[in-house]
């Protein structure tokens with residue numbers, strides 16, 4: 001992720017606008033053919049799967065077939081390792097302890113998950129994802145890392161109602177690079193139900209692609225939201241919500257919001 005990923009220019013650009021696309025094509029001619037190929041594939045998948053979850057599951061199936069690490073957004077194994085470490089270090093710095101119970105929403109192939117599983121006591125990691133293909137890759141990561149004894153839960157889901165999970169259970173809930181691929185109704189569903197499964201003193205951190213201009217999406221794969229939109233959505237469900245300023249210092253293109261049932265001490 002380039003260090004200027006959150007530059008004022010990037011934060012205000014509308015990637016869905018034709019002028020942006022033309023300018024981008026001139027600046028990066030080598031990326032035009034892959035983009036056109038991807039747009040064609042996505043149009044076909046949208047036709048076959050009109051609902052977002054079905055569509056995105058099909059995108060993940062196609063991407064995972066090619067390369068599971070690229071499917072979760074890492075262009076190299078080193079980046080896959082670094083992105084997982086960034087998630088892990090942040091939560092440990094924010095107090096994640098072995099006895100905590102953690103829910104990882106959209107756990108992918110355990111880019112961060114394998115580190116969380118290693119850190120937490122056996123049975124305390126719960127990963128969910130909409131993609132069976134990436135969960136198979138997750139099990140491969142688990143075996144490669146020798147983490148079988150930690151007995152993590154890895155579960156497929158079709159929505160984010162979290163109805164199969166118990167009340168007041170998780171100390172930390174985490175969704176990294178998931179809402180950046182989610183339309184607002186999916187985020188709203190999650191925020192409408194996450195409070196029930198959060199422990200009273202727990203928190204839910206999620207990243208999102210932030211824009212300070214018009215909210216927009218690209219190929220129904222990447223969604224850009226204003227911070228106020230997501231804070232208001234969370235507060236509308238009776239949750240406390242704050243923008244995590246200290247995450248902005250990390251070399252990552254997305255921003256982070258923390259929500260909780262009770263007010264949390266200031267962290268920055």
Ligand SMILES: C[S@@+](CC[C@H](N)C(=O)[O-])C[C@H]1O[C@@H](n2cnc3c(N)ncnc32)[C@H](O)[C@@H]1O
Pocket residue numbers: 053056060071072073105106107108109110111112128129130131134157159160175176177178181182186
């Ligand atoms: C970019 S990957 C990130 C994976 C992991 N969080 C990480 O940081 O490596 C996004 C993951 O979220 C999953 N996903 C997307 N929408 C989801 C949803 N509504 N519910 C659960 N998982 C979802 C995708 O299948 C994919 O595995």
